[in-house]
Amino acid sequence: MPLQQTRVDVFEDIFLVFLGLGTLVGVVVISYVLYNAYKYRDDGEAKDDESLPTLGELPTGGKGGKKLFLSFGISAVIVISLVIWTYGMLLYVEDPQDEFDEEPVEIEVTGESFAWHFEYANGVEASSTMRIPADKPVAIQTTSGDVWHTFGIPDLRVKADAIPGEYDETWFMADEAGAEHEIKCFELCGESHTAMVGNVQVMEEEAFNEWLNGQLTLDVEIVDQNEEPVTEGYEMTLEHTQNDQYEEDLVHTYTAEDFDENGTISLDHEDLQQGGEYNVTITFEDDQYETVEETIEIDGPSSETFTVGSADEADNGNGTNESDDGGDGE
Template sequence: MTTILPQLTTPLQQTRVDVFNEIFVLFLGLGTLVGIVVVSYTLYNAYKYRDDGNHGEDEDLPVVGELPTGGKGGRKLFLSFGLSAVIVLGLVFWSYQMLLYVEAGPGDEAQEEALNVDVEGQAFSWTFQYENGVESNGELVVPADREIQLNVTSIDVWHAFGIPDQRAKADAIPGEYSETWFIADAPENGENVTHEDAIECFELCGAGHSNMKADLTVMEEEAFQEWMAEQEAQANSGGNESGGGNESATGTQTGPEGNESSANGTDAASNESGANESSAAGAGGNATDAANETNAGNESDTNGTDASGDDGNNDTEDNETDGNADDESGQEGES
């Protein structure tokens, strides 16, 4: 109790984990104390006013028409209700102050040194973008003992970003930004600590909702600066490589003459090939014409031969006619 009550008047410089742990411990302690008092008093009254078998006159038995006496003016009732009201109001006031701290953050000085990270949810993964443009997919890398300010949004459907170990949670709504923050404790022995699947989605967003997780890596400040420098160098080297690719494209653009020459050479080769093909086609045509002429000559010779054959046949018929005429003349002479 001595470590909690001074926080009502002194500035709070705690993590969200510390705040919620203190709220939990205080309510648990007071709740346990009140429970013990109530149960003990109930058992005491049950034992004191038990039935002992003596049914004589009872001074506490109410009588019709008479006011009860011996109640000491209701001081017990006032004490019990007054004490309960003080406890409840004190808890409400203290809890409200603690929750205001959770909403506002550690303070202006801490917020000036805070690391701002944009968190983008997409089914079913998380993307983290730092102020210098460095992006990380599936892993949030943060320095220890430093406020981390998260700006959470979504690009498709509703999600809910949450880190249970850090008591941080914010809705991821398309087109809107929700803010939350946390301060991670320094890792033991100065070594980097990676909490696997420490980041989860707490809004049912589809078939892969249960797999929408990411890792949380906590580093010392120096190690984090080295990691950030490496990420920037990789990003710059990637940009230079992309620029080299553009130069290559420019080199390609500066050589249209070579392309035109190649195209002209290709056209010339095509023309030569076409000319050769035309010549071959012409030669083929000449050969075809020659063949046609030869066939025509052969046909003419054949026709001539047929005609000669016909003449021979005609001569033979004439000879036969002459022979018959001679035979007829001889027969007439003999007669």
Template sequence: MQVLGERGTRVDVFEGIFMVFLALGTLVGVVVVAYTLYNAYKYRDTDERKDDESLPTLGELPTGGKGGKKLFLSFGISAIIVISLVVWTYGMLLYVEDPDDEFDQDPVEIDVEGDGFAWHFEYANGAEATGTMNVPADQPVAIEVTSGDVWHTFGISDLRVKADAIPGEYDDTWFMAEEAGAQHEIECFELCGDFHTQMTGTVNVMEQDEFETWLDDQLTLDVTIETEDGEAITNVTDEDFQLEIVHQDNDEYDADLEYTRDASDFEDGSVTIDEIEQGGEYDLTITFEDDDFETIEDTVGITDPASETYTVGDADEDTDDDANGTENEADDDETDDEDDDGGEN
């Protein structure tokens, strides 16, 4: 699938530049060496005296060469070649820096942070990963690189990617991997500390359908509710209850990031929420209709597959315990008063 212009991927661009310079360098080298050998042979030292106007004479300026036309011609051709190479190479590098106009489809956006001698990745939907960057084949990937501690340099040699990771600054670049199933090593190219050589990672290239499935599966939440005895809540009560999670930044998104599950959705005390559209911090609330159990409130981070287990206690028992505690405190106060009276007598 061709999703870029004729200039192709970063690998295509840099290999193209290399091959052009190699070809021209080889051509120029062959011409220069051949011309040098030709003149060395032509003006070799022999016993014969040749009547040649262009033959140089020791101590005199050469008078041949047709007024230096060859010299100026060689300079002119060299200048044209060098200027053309500079202009062409500059245009190719501008494309590498900003190829957005030539993308046939939207790139996958990934934020990259170097921190603690590891690479951390966050996708546009809020999913996060450490060490392994999963990307789709034949689709541009736009990355924004920064650092959480010291200076690093994010690099993928196979894909010709290199970007500075500096605290408080962001470096944008892109790449595209073409072979599904391939893996490419991520390295740090800036000496950053004792474990610099261990600051590596992997780019895992997946089929596009496989990547989309993986990305969706990252934002799932499994919730289990059980009693203090370890019994599934649905096995010990018929009471209706509701599980609700709401994104803490819900107002900042166009979609309504609020998801609910009723008791009928639970099986053996467990339920899975797998339609979450945006990762992040969620406020979780479990409420019981008849107040037989206490309401549960929690904050859950959903940036990769999450699983939470909650234990419910009998609200009546808690109330009785509180009442008993109050009565015991009252008895203790009465005893203290009697002791005080006895002491005064």
């Protein structure tokens, strides 16, 4: 079946089918009971029927056996059909990967210290608020950083265990942009269990992509020990610490000409492409300043200021390299 239903739709369909069949069976059974109660009521008149057993005589049968066989047969067909149909629907809920018409949004969910943390496939991280696009499948992997938790979104019929060292996979889809859904923990995990909540913010796909790309930004400033901008004669290289694990080459090199006159440069998702740890190396052509080597984390809008010391001072043991991180992973 094509992926057109959300988890909510599937469970509502199952509920409505069982409700409808249960109601139909109930009406038929009660009607048949009432019909027979009326037909065979005791009206005080003796029935002239040779097939009626006398006192102490066992009944020899009649047409009732056919009715019993027919009723059992119909019941078996209904029950077996319901079991097969329901099982197929639940398989669809549990693992619809082959049914996705498009690549799902992948999010890793971690429960820890009475809060929920989210990491998107491009390395962007957020806490408390999970942002997702409307009408697009979202595949999540849940785990825990401390004790057992259970991630749940009641409105969207989502529930997944969050266990240390393990990953529980599930999916969901929200179809109403602008809606918000509460996240809860369904595992008694400690004294602040009831406060372990969050929310899902459903966005238009274009707005979601704009937000997600906007999280991968980095502002870099290079200054000397007098906090004056350094504007010429250097090269900066950014290399992802896990570069060999990605198809694209996450090594970026910028020269002083790429920086503005204030010794700053602003990089966006087209430059970075993937969040995570980057090794930063700044080298100087004339050896006026000592080489800078730092490791920075980019999981949201970030800013870094590198304060460079002169090579002469470094030789005397007085050189300093400083990095100030103003990153925000939310």
